[in-house]
Amino acid sequence: MIVRKATIQDAKGIGKVHVDSWRTTYKHIVPAEYLSKLSYEQRTQLWTQQLADKTKYVLVAENELGDIIGFTSASKRDSNPTPNSNYLETLYLLEDYHGKGIGKQLLKAIFHYFHEKNYQTIFVEVLAKNKTRHFYEHYGANLIKSLEITIGGKVVEELVYEWHDIEETLEKRM
Incomplete structure (x- = not known):
């Protein structure tokens, strides 16, 4: 298994992982009808655009056969609450x-990117009923707020977490 920086040619593989992981992770959290309407083609198009955007940083994980099995991405938002x-x-x-x-x-690979770029604070948003939120908590993310969002016509709770010390997270948690 390797982790590497994504290229535009990875859009299809990322799109497939995006759809498949949403369907398993968010089953019973967001409406089934919404999940069934997710398409590989639409997500491939989305990731083609994301990978062309130089403000995004995307990494993929590949298995021994070279298939994309996971990915992570980072971006700076215009609405970042913290400098x-x-x-x-x-x-x-x-x-x-x-x-x-x-x-x-x-996570470790993307945190190395954050460290290289000298970011001080990292935010992540996770649906409250998503069990993987405990993954972020394990690696030192602190819950800072809860809000309601709508996905597929259903109101769900979203949690916002932050990390304040990238270097400490890398040294002590990973």
């Missing part, structure tokens, strides 16, 4: 690869 901050926008992994340390490798 010198960034967002961990995504971290998705196919369900068959959960519990094998791949998520940790993706």
